[in-house]
Amino acid sequence: MTNPDVQALIDLQAEDDIVEGIVAQLDAVAPRLAALDNVRAAALKAIQQLRGAVESDDRKRTELGQRLAEHKERHERNVAQLDLVKRMREATAAVAQVEMGKKVLLELEQSHRDVVNRATEGRKVLAEKEAELVQLDANQAAARDAITAEQAALGKTLEAAKVQRDARAVAVSNGLRAKYDRIRQRRRSQSLFAVESGACGACDTAIPVQRRQAMTSSGAVEVCEACGVLIYAREG
Ligand SMILES: [Zn+2]
Structure with missing residues (x-):
């Protein structure tokens, strides 16, 4: 979902x-x-x-x-x-x-x-x-x-x-919006990225399979540990 x-x-x-x-x-x-x-x-x-x-x-x-x-x-x-x-x-x-x-x-x-x-x-x-x-x-x-x-x-x-x-x-829920606003203010450009081919869409750092699967099933938005942007897994 x-x-x-x-x-x-x-x-x-x-x-x-x-x-x-x-x-x-x-x-x-x-x-x-x-x-x-x-x-x-x-x-x-x-x-x-x-x-x-x-x-x-x-x-x-x-x-x-x-x-x-x-x-x-x-x-x-x-x-x-x-x-x-x-x-x-x-x-x-x-x-x-x-x-x-x-x-x-x-x-x-x-x-x-x-x-x-x-x-x-x-x-x-x-x-x-x-x-x-x-x-x-x-x-x-x-x-x-x-x-x-x-x-x-x-x-x-x-x-x-x-x-x-x-x-x-x-x-957007308050907690997520606050997080996004903070990152956006710092970057002054795109701050939410989809996971592409198993990696962060911004910095291309690979995301471990387990975490990726968890993100896909929960639909959660998380922070990329490598570059600090928000990432989410696309469905399917
Ligand atoms: Zn990244």
Whole structure:
């Protein structure tokens, strides 16, 4: 004869499989949200770095601009001075100074041009990246809404599955249910197995013939001594 507890427990286990399946789906939602967060954070970081570079170039441009203006002024003074110098030795020194000043001036002008160009280009790329982030946020908003809706739907399904599960649980005798719940909580997966070919359906450890026969005739649910799951012998 079939122990009615075995069938009730099989039914309960089927409900637990459903509950755990939904929980697994809910657990899978968090990484998807995290992935969206990561993409956004990477885009934001790139923008911040770019902005930092542009700001740094702006500071350099200001500083170079000031140095350039000062140097230009000094150079013009030196050039004007050249006309006033009469003696040969002084004239040679003054010419050398003007030549050197001109060289420095050209270098400063080149540096200034470079930094202006770089800042302009950087600002252009920054504007593009900022526009991309706005677009990304718009795209992500749709994805996030979909995930939130999915989460809510799964939550409802889970509640319903739990109610159905608890209704099934009532049919299993208290002692056996407590034992099963303990094992199920530990394993978080199938915890009731049929004896297959004389061995535990979970770990395949052979069950002595006498015990097997006793299980078949009593229809009792027992604990596998090797792996700790609940086992029962099928009829026939
Ligand atoms: Zn086992």
